[in-house]
Amino acid sequence: MIAVLLDQGLPRTAAGLLREIGWDAQNVSERGMSQAEDVAIIEVARQEGRVVVTLDADFHALLAVSGAHGPSVLRIRMEGLKADQVTSLIEQVFAVAGNALALGAMVTVLDGKIRIKHLPIVK
Numbered sequence: 603m604i605a606v607l608l609d610q611g612l613p614r615t616a617a618g619l620l621r622e623i624g625w626d627a628q629n630v631s632e633r634g635m636s637q638a639e640d641v642a643i644i645e646v647a648r649q650e651g652r653v654v655v656t657l658d659a660d661f662h663a664l665l666a667v668s669g670a671h672g673p674s675v676l677r678i679r680m681e682g683l684k685a686d687q688v689t690s691l692i693e694q695v696f697a698v699a700g701n702a703l704a705l706g707a708m709v710t711v712l713d714g715k716i717r718i719k720h721l722p723i724v725k
Contacts, residue, residue: 604696607647609656610636612678613685620689626652640664647673653703655692657681662708666723674703674721679712 605626608617612629620627630636630643640660647654653674654661661675676695683691691711699709699718706721 604700605650605652606655606676606692607633607643607650607652608688609643609654609658609661611657611681612655612688613683615685616688616692619685620692623689623693628652644673644675662710665708665721669722669724671721672706674705674707674709676703677708677710679710 603624603626606620608627608629610630614629614631617627617629617632630638633646635643635646640658641664643654644661644664646652651673653676655676655678657678659677662677665675676692678688678691695709695711695716696703698716699707702718702720703709708719708721710717
């Protein structure tokens with residue numbers, strides 16, 4: 603089962619739509635983490651084997667400088683998406699990059715293009 607943790611900025615209802623299709627999906631606000639620091643969200647995702655889905659570039663930066671092997675992060679570089687659009691986009695990305703995300707990766711989506719960087723980032 604695919605497990606994701608959706609960050610603030612993404613529609614809370616997207617987690618519910620993903621659950622309807624069988625995913626283990628949560629939004630940080632459902633976890634009482636709406637004000638949590640990014641490092642706390644990363645740690646929860648790491649402990650629970652979840653992929654962080656975010657609009658925030660800080661997650662990639664934190665992983666890159668830490669040399670960590672995970673958790674994987676999917677950064678969506680498009681704002682204003684509705685819950686059904688976010689859900690569809692996440693499904694599409696996992697269809698293409700699911701193996702990389704399962705192994706540890708930073709994935710960025712912009713204008714229909716998917717960029718994958720495998721973790722850890724070596725300096």
